[in-house]
Amino acid sequence: MSLLQALNWRYAVREFNNTRIPETLINTLLEATRLSPSSYGLQPYRLALVRPDSLRARLLTHSYGQEKVLRSSHLVVLAAETDIGDHTVERYVEALCESRQLTRADIAGYVDHMKSALAAKTQAQRQQWACEQAYIALGNLLTSAALLGIDACPMTGFDAAGYDRELDFAPLGLHTVAIVALGERSPEDHSATQAKVRRPRESFVLEY
Numbered sequence: 001m002s003l004l005q006a007l008n009w010r011y012a013v014r015e016f017n018n019t020r021i022p023e024t025l026i027n028t029l030l031e032a033t034r035l036s037p038s039s040y041g042l043q044p045y046r047l048a049l050v051r052p053d054s055l056r057a058r059l060l061t062h063s064y065g066q067e068k069v070l071r072s073s074h075l076v077v078l079a080a081e082t083d084i085g086d087h088t089v090e091r092y093v094e095a096l097c098e099s100r101q102l103t104r105a106d107i108a109g110y111v112d113h114m115k116s117a118l119a120a121k122t123q124a125q126r127q128q129w130a131c132e133q134a135y136i137a138l139g140n141l142l143t144s145a146a147l148l149g150i151d152a153c154p155m156t157g158f159d160a161a162g163y164d165r166e167l168d169f170a171p172l173g174l175h176t177v178a179i180v181a182l183g184e185r186s187p188e189d190h191s192a193t194q195a196k197v198r199r200p201r202e203s204f205v206l207e208y
């Protein structure tokens with residue numbers, strides 16, 4: 001499929017069939033998501049692949065009846081980090097120096113700049129910033145899934161606090177942002193036949 005074919009093919013699937021998506025494809029999708037860009041490259045979020053049905057059944061109780069949390073091939077949870085500061089920058093700097101054979105001295109000014117930029121935000125703003133970065137990964141995941149021919153349903157209709165508890169996120173310093181059910185659309189899914197609704201180009205793109 002071309003890019004636009006894939007984006008027209010995809011829709012938010014409400015009912016999946018029982019097909020299991022092969023692990024190799026899922027791994028490609030996770031890798032595509034890992035490669036998402038983020039502000040300064042700091043990646044203040046993680047992705048959880050939830051496998052056991054028992055855990056997915058517990059998550060369903062916090063999902064406002066969205067059965068696809070359990071009835072889909074795979075469930076992915078995107079979680080933002082809750083504790084963001086100098087250590088977030090340090091983690092990146094370590095990887096940066098190693099990957100590009102740089103010394104701390106080479107990038108001292110840049111490190112200070114990143115730390116100051118985060119320090120200038122309030123705790124709530126840092127949290128918001130981390131969620132925004134996670135949403136970039138979500139967008140990338142959805143587009144990549146479409147290109148790979150994997151059906152998906154992004155969801156924010158769930159109780160994040162309940163998810164955080166079930167996934168034991170507090171000790172990991174994580175907070176649930178969005179979830180995605182993956183699989184193959186059921187022929188009975190009513191959403192499959194519904195026309196796409198998007199703002200027309202004229203009222204979407206501002207051209208100067």
Ligand SMILES: Cc1cc2nc3c(=O)[nH]c(=O)nc-3n(C[C@H](O)[C@H](O)[C@H](O)COP(=O)(O)O)c2cc1C
Pocket residue numbers: 010011012013014066153154155156157158178196197
């Ligand atoms: C961040 C986000 C949250 C969403 N939450 C839900 C949800 O909780 N349940 C659901 O069935 N669809 C959810 N959707 C799907 C949207 O309703 C759907 O993407 C939108 O109507 C556009 O339609 P399409 O994706 O089928 O083209 C969500 C989509 C996004 C991007």
